[in-house]
Amino acid sequence: MGVLDSLCDYISDYFHVSRKRRKRKVMQTVNIKVKMDCDGCERRVKNAVSSMKGVKSVEMNRKIHKVTVSGYVEPKKVLKRVERTGKKAEIWPYVPYNVVAYPYAVGVYDKKAPAGFVRKSEQSQPFPGAPDDKIMSLFSDENPNACTVM
Structure with a gap:
């Protein structure tokens, strides 16, 4: 241990430096209902969502109008990003029949x-x-x- 290390330890005992920690976002899956009619609509929504920070994967199902986004994202931000494409969107309102x-x-x-x-x-x-x-x-x-x- 050098002189600088011991001096640093001595000073750190008297001065407490607090660093603000960022809240870490939780990995979650967001399901959104989006009306998509063609390949262009699907591509536009996929590009808009996949360019968001924290998105790990995007799955599209045009047949049931469902977009599934996985990653460190917030549902409201994903919903707003999809609505900016000009598509009507809402959080997935359905549950499986047997539940x-x-x-x-x-x-x-x-x-x-x-x-x-x-x-x-x-x-x-x-x-x-x-x-x-x-x-x-x-x-x-x-x-x-x-x-x-x-």
Whole structure:
């Protein structure tokens, strides 16, 4: 250890130098619904998104109008970048069909949704005391007073 090292250690004990640390962005996947009709639309959106800082990969699916962006990006910034291309865009509003308890509930079933998807909604659960709930509980295995014929 040299004289400069020991002097530096001595000084650093008395003076605390704090450096601001940047918050590190989290690696995430952003799904966006974008209306794309042709190869030109697809190329324009892909070039706009892939030129963003922190983007690792961009996947396009023109058939279901879905753009998937992976990387160290924020969803709102990706959405704004896509909208700057002149395309109407929104965060992906669908979930897989088998995740929702009642896919045909009001506000969940969407005719425009791609095959196998339904709209994400908080109302996918039935109201307590609804007629459907009473009928389903009649034949439930968990109900001790269920139909004895079965």
